Amino acid sequence: MKTIRTIQFLLLLAVPILAVAAKVPDPLPSWNDGAAKQTITAFVQATTTQGRSTFVPPAERVAVFDNDGTLWPEQPMYFQLAFALDRVKALAPQHPEWKTKQPFKAVLEGDLKTVLAGGEHALIELVMATHAGNTTEEFARIVEEWIATAKHPKTGRRYTEMVYQPMLELLAYLRANGFRTYIVSGGGIEFMRPWTEKVYGVPPEQVVGSSIRTRFEMRGSKPVLVRLPEVNFIDDKAGKPVGIHSHIGRRPIAAFGNSDGDLQMLQWTCIERQPSFCLYVHHTDAKREWAYDRTSGIGRLDKGLDEAKAKGWTIVDMQKDWKVIYPTVPK
Amino acid sequence: MKTIRTIQFLLLLAVPILAVAAKVPDPLPSWNDGAAKQTITAFVQATTTQGRSTFVPPAERVAVFDNDGTLWPEQPMYFQLAFALDRVKALAPQHPEWKTKQPFKAVLEGDLKTVLAGGEHALIELVMATHAGNTTEEFARIVEEWIATAKHPKTGRRYTEMVYQPMLELLAYLRANGFRTYIVSGGGIEFMRPWTEKVYGVPPEQVVGSSIRTRFEMRGSKPVLVRLPEVNFIDDKAGKPVGIHSHIGRRPIAAFGNSDGDLQMLQWTCIERQPSFCLYVHHTDAKREWAYDRTSGIGRLDKGLDEAKAKGWTIVDMQKDWKVIYPTVPK
Numbered sequence: 001m002k003t004i005r006t007i008q009f010l011l012l013l014a015v016p017i018l019a020v021a022a023k024v025p026d027p028l029p030s031w032n033d034g035a036a037k038q039t040i041t042a043f044v045q046a047t048t049t050q051g052r053s054t055f056v057p058p059a060e061r062v063a064v065f066d067n068d069g070t071l072w073p074e075q076p077m078y079f080q081l082a083f084a085l086d087r088v089k090a091l092a093p094q095h096p097e098w099k100t101k102q103p104f105k106a107v108l109e110g111d112l113k114t115v116l117a118g119g120e121h122a123l124i125e126l127v128m129a130t131h132a133g134n135t136t137e138e139f140a141r142i143v144e145e146w147i148a149t150a151k152h153p154k155t156g157r158r159y160t161e162m163v164y165q166p167m168l169e170l171l172a173y174l175r176a177n178g179f180r181t182y183i184v185s186g187g188g189i190e191f192m193r194p195w196t197e198k199v200y201g202v203p204p205e206q207v208v209g210s211s212i213r214t215r216f217e218m219r220g221s222k223p224v225l226v227r228l229p230e231v232n233f234i235d236d237k238a239g240k241p242v243g244i245h246s247h248i249g250r251r252p253i254a255a256f257g258n259s260d261g262d263l264q265m266l267q268w269t270c271i272e273r274q275p276s277f278c279l280y281v282h283h284t285d286a287k288r289e290w291a292y293d294r295t296s297g298i299g300r301l302d303k304g305l306d307e308a309k310a311k312g313w314t315i316v317d318m319q320k321d322w323k324v325i326y327p328t329v330p331k
Numbered sequence: 332m333k334t335i336r337t338i339q340f341l342l343l344l345a346v347p348i349l350a351v352a353a354k355v356p357d358p359l360p361s362w363n364d365g366a367a368k369q370t371i372t373a374f375v376q377a378t379t380t381q382g383r384s385t386f387v388p389p390a391e392r393v394a395v396f397d398n399d400g401t402l403w404p405e406q407p408m409y410f411q412l413a414f415a416l417d418r419v420k421a422l423a424p425q426h427p428e429w430k431t432k433q434p435f436k437a438v439l440e441g442d443l444k445t446v447l448a449g450g451e452h453a454l455i456e457l458v459m460a461t462h463a464g465n466t467t468e469e470f471a472r473i474v475e476e477w478i479a480t481a482k483h484p485k486t487g488r489r490y491t492e493m494v495y496q497p498m499l500e501l502l503a504y505l506r507a508n509g510f511r512t513y514i515v516s517g518g519g520i521e522f523m524r525p526w527t528e529k530v531y532g533v534p535p536e537q538v539v540g541s542s543i544r545t546r547f548e549m550r551g552s553k554p555v556l557v558r559l560p561e562v563n564f565i566d567d568k569a570g571k572p573v574g575i576h577s578h579i580g581r582r583p584i585a586a587f588g589n590s591d592g593d594l595q596m597l598q599w600t601c602i603e604r605q606p607s608f609c610l611y612v613h614h615t616d617a618k619r620e621w622a623y624d625r626t627s628g629i630g631r632l633d634k635g636l637d638e639a640k641a642k643g644w645t646i647v648d649m650q651k652d653w654k655v656i657y658p659t660v661p662k
Contacts, residue, residue, distance in 0.1 A: 136576060
């Protein structure tokens with residue numbers, strides 16, 4: 001009997017030891033232990049543990065992510081602008097008039113400063129000249145080709161190799177816990193959809209973005225959607241809650257952004273009536289990525305930073321909270 | 332040994348007998364056996380049987396359904412118009428000017444003929460006066476209250492008790508086979524979302540419809556979306572492929588409609604490059620429902636009927652193909 005008791009005692013001791021041994025691997029290995037990581041895992045536990053007052057049914061576990069500056073960089077310019085500039089160069093032979101017409105002339109001469117000096121008007125003109133005039137299928141193929149080959153001027157990486165590794169882990173962690181992850185970006189919806197599933201695991205129907213108008217046409221027996229040079233919807237700032245409501249029809253319970261352009265999306269998400277989580281990625285890492293906030297032209301984070309602090313939203317200090325920035329790319 | 336062999340032999344015999352005994356119940360019990368039912372089940376088998384050349388991966392199994400006339404009736408007027416008329420009556424005390432102003436005067440006097448004689452202009456005025464001016468949350472609550480209490484003038488049923496039983500079975504059958512079912516309706520997206528999940532099993536993010544503009548506002552610390560009296564998008568005719576592409580970003584492989592307003596959606600779906608299925612519900616049952624097609628003001632099916640015949644799309648003869656129209660409602 002004594003032997004059996006001893007074995008029982010040892011078995012009891014072993015239970016916690018085994019529990020430790022069987023512990024699931026860290027779902028966020030690229031995140032340093034700290035307040036940001038802790039608030040994320042605490043929120044997921046709070047909303048997914050059955051019986052807790054903060055439990056949220058899977059259907060309502062909607063998480064929305066900004067893209068530029070939140071899932072991948074936006075410096076020295078939005079990656080979609082790099083795409084537009086490359087398109088101008090590719091289309092230039094068909095547009096001899098661009099040699100003398102701004103902002104195209106500046107693009108062809110590699111004079112980014114003059115392009116940007118043209119402000120929003122010049123950018124819209126570039127987008128319309130490079131994003132419209134073809135069918136949705138043709139445009140998707142052009143984006144696929146570009147994203148598979150173009151490289152970032154600073155890092156020499158493909159743009160899809162510059163997505164943030166810690167955010168990839170966060171997307172996967174949320175999905176593993178029954179969340180649906182949406183992208184809600186000021187970028188073009190049709191610019192993102194061809195590659196977001198492969199790169200982020202986000203399927204086309206979970207991408208919300210800015211858009212130009214399209215028109216249905218029968219070309220012989222072939223139905224097409226033609227992309228028109230007219231703005232349809234700008235999914236930025238106060239447009240983000242509008243885009244979320246239109247596409248999802250539910251209020252998210254978690255929102256992730258990096259700039260004042262995401263503030264309304266975070267305000268819309270983090271209200272008192274529900275368990276909710278809001279997070280800002282703060283670009284503090286001039287060495288490994290870029291450092292900018294209150295005075296930046298692109299991705300300014302000023303009002304949002306104050307509101308995040310006042311409301312206790314999570315602020316990721318990129319330099320301190322992230323072990324790595326980009327995924328390891330096979331040489 | 333001989334006994335064991337015999338048992339083994341009997342067991343082998345039993346396998347097909349058990350397979351027959353365990354046959355799943357008919358997933359479409361309200362459909363009479365006939366061409367329509369056969370084409371549906373054949374399509375589902377073709378697209379879901381692994382190894383067949385027509386197999387479609389679950390993520391791409393997108394089926395789109397018109398609502399008015401396809402999932403529930405549209406006679407003697409669109410049910411959403413009945414909602415708008417009821418709202419005019421409810422709001423009339425706050426609008427004394429409506430007593431003398433058309434089309435409101437006619438609504439208050441129960442003179443539907445004059446209302447409809449005002450054409451599209453009058454209808455838009457009614458929609459704007461009854462669907463705008465509140466927040467998205469307030470509007471959803473108004474719809475929920477109306478749909479829970481209002482009754483159809485002819486049948487005395489609640490509107491949600493007039494959904495087509497055979498189509499409810501079809502929605503469930505497709506979902507059981509890994510399809511995602513979307514509604515793509517000319518009706519208001521915000522008019523449908525509050526009840527489509529409960530009634531059809533279609534969650535808010537899978538509802539596409541017409542919309543008015545909304546504007547984000549902070550009311551003190553409370554963020555709201557205010558509904559504005561401006562048309563945003565008309566999800567009808569050539570608008571349906573546009574709405575599908577905007578919300579889903581994938582081409583459906585199955586489309587279900589009942590009128591010329593659905594023709595472009597069916598054209599967009601049933602192209603040669605993929606296994607696809609297009610179906611028209613033909614209203615042929617004056618006794619149990621309504622009978623109308625080529626000359627009807629509401630839900631005209633003329634050009635679509637010709638194209639369906641030419642292209643070999645499935646046409647449901649409501650009178651012959653459906654055993655029942657509406658679900659059994661407990662008394």
